[in-house]
Amino acid sequence: MTMSLMMIRRAMLIAFIAALIAVPWVVPALINKFWVSVIAEIMIWSLFAASVNLLFGYVGLLSFGQALYFGFGMYGVAIGISTFGLSFWPAFGLGIVASVAIALVAGIFAVRLTWHYFAIITVVFSLIFYFFAVSVKSVTGGDDGINFTLPPTFSFGGYTASFSNETFQYFFIFAAVAFCFFLMHRVIQSPLGKAFVAIRDNDTRAELIGLNVYQLRLIAFVMSGFLAGVSGALFAFFGRYASASYMFYHVSGEAVVWAIVGGAGTLLGPVVGTTLFIVIREVVSTHWEHHSLIVGVMAILVVILAPTGLVGLWNEWLARWSAREKVPATRTSLQSEP
Amino acid sequence: MARKFSRRSFLHNALAGGAAAGTANLTIMKDLYAQSSGPIVIGHHCELTGVFASWGYWHDKSARVAVDLINKQGGIAGRKVELATEDTESNPATGARKLRNLIQRSNAEFIIGSVHSGIMLSSLPIATELKTIYFSTGESSDVTGSKGTRYSFRTGADTYSIAASGVPWAYENLGKKWTMLFADYAWGQSTAAESKLIVEKLGGKVLASIPVPLDTKDFVPYLAQIPADTEVLLPAFIGPLAVAFYTQARSMGFDKKNIKMFSQSPSIEAISPQDIEGAAEGSYFFETFPRMLQAKDDAFHREHNKMVEVDDIHARETTSKRVMDKSHSWQAWEDLFAIKQAVETSGYKDRKDVEGVIQALEGMQMKNSLGHPQGDKLIRKEDHCGIIDCYISRVENGQLVVKKKIPKEELVKFMPVRFNLSTMPA
Numbered sequence: 001m002t003m004s005l006m007m008i009r010r011a012m013l014i015a016f017i018a019a020l021i022a023v024p025w026v027v028p029a030l031i032n033k034f035w036v037s038v039i040a041e042i043m044i045w046s047l048f049a050a051s052v053n054l055l056f057g058y059v060g061l062l063s064f065g066q067a068l069y070f071g072f073g074m075y076g077v078a079i080g081i082s083t084f085g086l087s088f089w090p091a092f093g094l095g096i097v098a099s100v101a102i103a104l105v106a107g108i109f110a111v112r113l114t115w116h117y118f119a120i121i122t123v124v125f126s127l128i129f130y131f132f133a134v135s136v137k138s139v140t141g142g143d144d145g146i147n148f149t150l151p152p153t154f155s156f157g158g159y160t161a162s163f164s165n166e167t168f169q170y171f172f173i174f175a176a177v178a179f180c181f182f183l184m185h186r187v188i189q190s191p192l193g194k195a196f197v198a199i200r201d202n203d204t205r206a207e208l209i210g211l212n213v214y215q216l217r218l219i220a221f222v223m224s225g226f227l228a229g230v231s232g233a234l235f236a237f238f239g240r241y242a243s244a245s246y247m248f249y250h251v252s253g254e255a256v257v258w259a260i261v262g263g264a265g266t267l268l269g270p271v272v273g274t275t276l277f278i279v280i281r282e283v284v285s286t287h288w289e290h291h292s293l294i295v296g297v298m299a300i301l302v303v304i305l306a307p308t309g310l311v312g313l314w315n316e317w318l319a320r321w322s323a324r325e326k327v328p329a330t331r332t333s334l335q336s337e338p
Numbered sequence: 339m340a341r342k343f344s345r346r347s348f349l350h351n352a353l354a355g356g357a358a359a360g361t362a363n364l365t366i367m368k369d370l371y372a373q374s375s376g377p378i379v380i381g382h383h384c385e386l387t388g389v390f391a392s393w394g395y396w397h398d399k400s401a402r403v404a405v406d407l408i409n410k411q412g413g414i415a416g417r418k419v420e421l422a423t424e425d426t427e428s429n430p431a432t433g434a435r436k437l438r439n440l441i442q443r444s445n446a447e448f449i450i451g452s453v454h455s456g457i458m459l460s461s462l463p464i465a466t467e468l469k470t471i472y473f474s475t476g477e478s479s480d481v482t483g484s485k486g487t488r489y490s491f492r493t494g495a496d497t498y499s500i501a502a503s504g505v506p507w508a509y510e511n512l513g514k515k516w517t518m519l520f521a522d523y524a525w526g527q528s529t530a531a532e533s534k535l536i537v538e539k540l541g542g543k544v545l546a547s548i549p550v551p552l553d554t555k556d557f558v559p560y561l562a563q564i565p566a567d568t569e570v571l572l573p574a575f576i577g578p579l580a581v582a583f584y585t586q587a588r589s590m591g592f593d594k595k596n597i598k599m600f601s602q603s604p605s606i607e608a609i610s611p612q613d614i615e616g617a618a619e620g621s622y623f624f625e626t627f628p629r630m631l632q633a634k635d636d637a638f639h640r641e642h643n644k645m646v647e648v649d650d651i652h653a654r655e656t657t658s659k660r661v662m663d664k665s666h667s668w669q670a671w672e673d674l675f676a677i678k679q680a681v682e683t684s685g686y687k688d689r690k691d692v693e694g695v696i697q698a699l700e701g702m703q704m705k706n707s708l709g710h711p712q713g714d715k716l717i718r719k720e721d722h723c724g725i726i727d728c729y730i731s732r733v734e735n736g737q738l739v740v741k742k743k744i745p746k747e748e749l750v751k752f753m754p755v756r757f758n759l760s761t762m763p764a
Contacts (some may be wrong), residue, residue: 011422032443033442034438034439034444035442037442039439135551137522137523137527142523144455144459144523144524145430145459147463149348149463150463164467194382239431239460239469240464241430241431241459241460241463241466243431243456243460245429248432269430282439
């Protein structure tokens with residue numbers, strides 16, 4: 001009897017979620033407490049890479065400007081707390097609203113274009129706001145950034161939960177990122193998601209069957225801005241800090257690499273790509289400052305040898321294995337017939 | 339072939355697992371106890387690459403030599419010192435990440451901090467949250483000022499103390515009408531603002547404050563904005579930007595105008611006036627550790643120079659052409675000895691005793707010695723700032739010649755306490 005592909009995937013997903021839940025207890029016992037915060041960081045950056053994946057993997061738009069929405073999420077939180085004196089949730093909300101709003105403004109212009117023109121305009125938008133953020137030092141702190149003291153996340157009577165408790169911080173990030181991935185999964189499975197894929201595969205045909213391509217691309221653009229904004233806001237809370245340097249386009253470029261290497265067009269591809277590169281960075285950078293060379297070589301190798309990314313490669317292997325398992329089983333049942 | 343579990347084999351495995359877990363538990367407990375008597379790990383948050391790499395080289399070298407010296411002298415409270423160094427890449431975001439790495443992964447109990455203002459600012463909330471003492475080696479006054487915490491200390495000067503010690507002398511001797519031309523980031527802004535306060539307090543006038551973007555290549559538009567009746571120009575730039583400034587100012591004839599230039603040490607750190615073809619000739623610089631041995635000629639200074647392998651005139655490495663950032667890198671050396679003194683005074687054993695070390699550091703006096711070759715000093719209790727002797731030097735024939743020593747007693751006259759960090763919770 002063979003397990004179906006669906007069952008294998010479901011079992012792996014449950015094992016993955018269970019492993020993530022066990023991290024705050026298992027990782028300090030086996031390795032080091034430090035790796036709990038690295039895994040929390042990986043979850044945040046995976047969400048950021050997922051924002052690239054939503055546009056590139058499902059709509060066919062390659063954006064090099066996602067750092068802009070990440071930066072707005074960060075600054076919404078940092079300015080909200082340090083300048084306006086907001087508490088946790090309003091600051092979180094401000095970060096997300098700011099990034100969605102700027103994604104809407106940029107998207108109105110950007111999604112009129114496709115391919116390299118689209119990539120260029122997203123870079124240009126990102127650069128404009130990066131230089132603006134660097135120059136308005138009184139508001140953004142420029143290159144030096146803004147640091148802030150964390151407000152509590154919840155207070156019930158005498159009990160206070162805040163990011164200063166590392167286990168709470170981990171589970172808050174886990175819950176927020178998991179919720180965003182769940183939302184993305186639901187969107188991809190919905191008719192809206194099918195429309196995105198139709199546009200990615202052939203936008204002319206999609207238009208001919210009555211889809212409003214411009215509007216759908218704009219919706220996807222704003223949604224990816226939302227994902228990037230949530231990741232930026234979470235990263236501001238995680239680092240207690242915001243800086244214009246995170247709005248630079250090379251930050252967007254990293255997310256593109258993570259998404260493509262992991263597997264664009266697959267839900268968990270960005271998680272795999274981000275995990276791989278951040279783990280390499282953490283392991284190698286302590287011993288060798290030129291660790292980005294390894295990242296470059298690996299990215300080139302994966303793009304050449306596995307164009308669908310690591311998750312795409314895994315899916316292909318799993319599908320082949322499943323087909324091989326099914327064929328002999330069918331033959332056996334045929335032979336046993338009288 | 340799949341392995342099957344019987345009741346017997348399950349019990350066998352469970353017992354074996356239990357025994358292994360018990361042994362692992364004993365090992366973990368042994369490691370925990372070992373921490374208070376084993377080596378003491380000190381983290382070095384250092385700029386090995388990026389814009390401050392020319393300084394970071396010296397901070398790294400100074401810290402390594404100092405740790406060797408401490409270990410030869412018996413370590414700290416009889417415990418061997420291990421130095422864990424992480425490269426901040428001169429980037430605030432990377433710096434914040436690397437600080438977690440030092441504290442949580444390398445188990446660093448104290449941190450010799452960054453020289454980069456932005457990195458210090460992004461790192462301090464993390465150090466405070468992880469209850470780890472962080473010594474800044476840069477000059478942004480925020481770290482031991484408005485954004486300071488019980489865990490932030492410095493043995494050296496900040497822009498506040500530099501302005502308090504250097505500006506009154508420059509006001510008396512160089513002129514009353516000032517213009518500030520500064521790199522537009524935390525240190526440059528802080529230098530211009532703190533100096534302006536002192537000039538105005540003394541009755542002088544700041545004619546213009548001109549920010550210059552960090553990526554500037556052409557200084558002409560900014561030099562052209564300097565008012566003609568300026569008597570003292572305070573340029574605040576570092577590294578390649580400082581070289582570009584002095585070279586372009588000279589080519590525009592500023593050395594022939596009746597304007598005196600008064601800069602802080604970062605503008606000439608890791609640069610020899612010899613190597614910029616006289617562009618800084620005649621300029622005045624504030625120093626905290628004079629480049630020329632003869633300005634503080636004692637056995638400790640001489641031995642320090644010998645140990646870090648620099649000559650006694652230009653502070654150039656004897657084995658290469660590198661020039662030491664002498665007014666900053668001494669802190670990477672001395673901070674280690676400050677930690678040693680505070681740990682031994684407080685009877686620190688492990689992390690839970692950190693408040694005792696903080697109390698020992700607050701108001702701690704350090705004597706001129708090989709551990710403190712810069713000279714006698716005090717960490718002021720209230721704002722955790724180093725109170726030190728300072729120097730004003732002038733570039734003459736390619737050398738930084740000391741013109742005036744400003745004793746620490748004179749420095750505090752213009753440096754009232756603005757923030758009291760000692761009342762904050764630890």
